[in-house]
Amino acid sequence: MIIQVILIGGLLLSLLYGIIQRQKSRLLSNAISLVSVLGMFFVAFPERTTELAHFVGVGRGADLILYCWLVISIIVSMHLHLQILQLHEFITELARELALLAPRRSHGD
Amino acid sequence: MIPAFNENDAIGDVVIELRRLYRNIIVVDDRSSDDTGATAFRAGATVLRHPINLGQGAALQTGIRYALSRGAEYIVTFDADGQHRADDIRVLIETQVKTGADVVLGSRFLGHAKDIPWLRRMVLRLAVLFTRLGSGVKLTDAHNGLRLLSRGAAERIRIRQNRMAHASEIIDQISALRLTAAEAPVTIVYTDYSLRKGQRLGNAVNILADLFIARLKK
Numbered sequence: 001m002i003i004q005v006i007l008i009g010g011l012l013l014s015l016l017y018g019i020i021q022r023q024k025s026r027l028l029s030n031a032i033s034l035v036s037v038l039g040m041f042f043v044a045f046p047e048r049t050t051e052l053a054h055f056v057g058v059g060r061g062a063d064l065i066l067y068c069w070l071v072i073s074i075i076v077s078m079h080l081h082l083q084i085l086q087l088h089e090f091i092t093e094l095a096r097e098l099a100l101l102a103p104r105r106s107h108g109d
Numbered sequence: 110m111i112p113a114f115n116e117n118d119a120i121g122d123v124v125i126e127l128r129r130l131y132r133n134i135i136v137v138d139d140r141s142s143d144d145t146g147a148t149a150f151r152a153g154a155t156v157l158r159h160p161i162n163l164g165q166g167a168a169l170q171t172g173i174r175y176a177l178s179r180g181a182e183y184i185v186t187f188d189a190d191g192q193h194r195a196d197d198i199r200v201l202i203e204t205q206v207k208t209g210a211d212v213v214l215g216s217r218f219l220g221h222a223k224d225i226p227w228l229r230r231m232v233l234r235l236a237v238l239f240t241r242l243g244s245g246v247k248l249t250d251a252h253n254g255l256r257l258l259s260r261g262a263a264e265r266i267r268i269r270q271n272r273m274a275h276a277s278e279i280i281d282q283i284s285a286l287r288l289t290a291a292e293a294p295v296t297i298v299y300t301d302y303s304l305r306k307g308q309r310l311g312n313a314v315n316i317l318a319d320l321f322i323a324r325l326k327k
Binding site: 103 | 132135137146150156157158167171175179271
């Protein structure tokens with residue numbers, strides 16, 4: 001099916017991205033690679049996905065993937081949020097240093 | 110030390126009143142879009158200006174860093190909107206001398222809160238309860254901008270909450286760093302201006318969200 005080719009192509013790119021990230025973060029690289037490989041498996045063998053879905057108590061394989069995707073999205077969003085907060089801390093420190101460099105001193109200070 | 114954002118209407122009088130009693134007044138202008146910084150400087154304050162708006166917590170930390178670099182032994186934080194009285198600083202100092210506490214926090218509930226709206230009173234009481242549960246520090250007023258830090262405390266406390274959650278963060282750090290704290294009765298004057306400029310009650314939700322995220326990061 002065409003959709004399987006497209007999805008597997010996309011997941012292969014995702015796997016490649018995961019491998020490239022290995023130098024930056026081994027944990028992130030492993031997570032992306034695992035999700036990509038699992039995704040390819042689910043796309044290639046949808047009947048196995050349905051079996052797995054029944055095993056864990058979900059009606060359809062597609063629903064199982066949707067739920068998994070939801071959980072992954074939440075984790076990724078929180079990770080991004082924490083990264084933004086860290087960036088904000090850097091910006092704060094930078095702005096503070098600039099302010100401290102140029103005080104307008106009153107008489108007597 | 111006064112963190113200020115768009116307080117041009119009040120900051121001049123606040124600085125002049127403080128200058129009557131104290132020499133070193135620092136205003137941290139948090140990138141106001143009005144003339145807050147210039148007005149404060151004309152009134153006699155040393156002014157530091159953030160290049161971008163960061164929030165009151167960030168402005169406090171900047172002011173503390175500057176005061177420490179100038180050799181301050183005690184740092185008093187003071188709101189820019191005119192709700193505090195300069196005379197109350199003496200009460201903070203007397204309390205510090207009497208108790209030897211690392212930090213002295215102003216309390217409107219030990220002192221006088223003039224014309225405090227009932228809803229605000231209720232939210233502040235809830236904030237006290239929340240702070241007590243979170244940090245274990247027993248206070249009567251958790252969100253009062255008038256406080257005195259000894260040099261030792263100012264060197265150890267690090268405000269990372271840029272926005273309004275810094276008040277709770279300071280109390281958390283007092284507990285975590287095992288600093289001693291005392292409260293002193295102070296007067297808060299609620300005027301139309303200070304109520305308009307002060308925290309909106311909806312901010313309580315933002316503060317809780319900031320504190321929750323900070324816990325996640327630990």
